Amino acid sequence: AQSVTQPDIHITVSEGASLELRCNYSYGATPYLFWYVQSPGQGLQLLLKYFSGDTLVQGIKGFEAEFKRSQSSFNLRKPSVHWSDAAEYFCAVGALEYGNKLVFGAGTILRVKS
């Protein structure tokens, strides 16, 4: 069965510093990969997605992610974090072979210190 691991429950970074959030997946098929962000009290919003092609994908709000098949990873990055980026981030995986479902990781809470 598919699974998604986000190893870091909490991450704190200084404003202006770079950010990398880790995501590892377990999957037997070609995955579709997503990163979502959730601000407090809100629903989730899609940051970016990967289906095929270029393994470095660009998303909204200056985020990017790189798909590394050999490492089963899809890490999210941002070169310079802003205080408004404080939120919870979820990695999600889907595949045609597993039907109409996405599996979400447990999330990483990002804190930004000034």
Next chain:
Amino acid sequence: DAGITQSPRHKVTETGTPVTLRCHQTENHRYMYWYRQDPGHGLRLIHYSYGVKDTDKGEVSDGYSVSRSKTEDFLLTLESATSSQTSVYFCAISDRQGNTGELFFGEGSRLTVL
């Protein structure tokens, strides 16, 4: 923003009582989902629908039922609520299969079962 309305947004109920959560969309999207969000677990799929009267189970469907009699409405029912069903419930919609398309989320319904 996608037109998704969840109701009620907050509910406190007692163990053993029935509860129905409603998700209403104005986007005419085919696919609708119910997730629950719990700390440390991310989002877990309860049930989903791929058309009127067409539904299927997710990974945590025990104790929940759903109905979709119209494209725009997807109801989640807890026949006899238990404390383990205290959670935040999110409805999501998509115009393509959820594992390949972007999910649009509602703002959530916080349910407390005493």
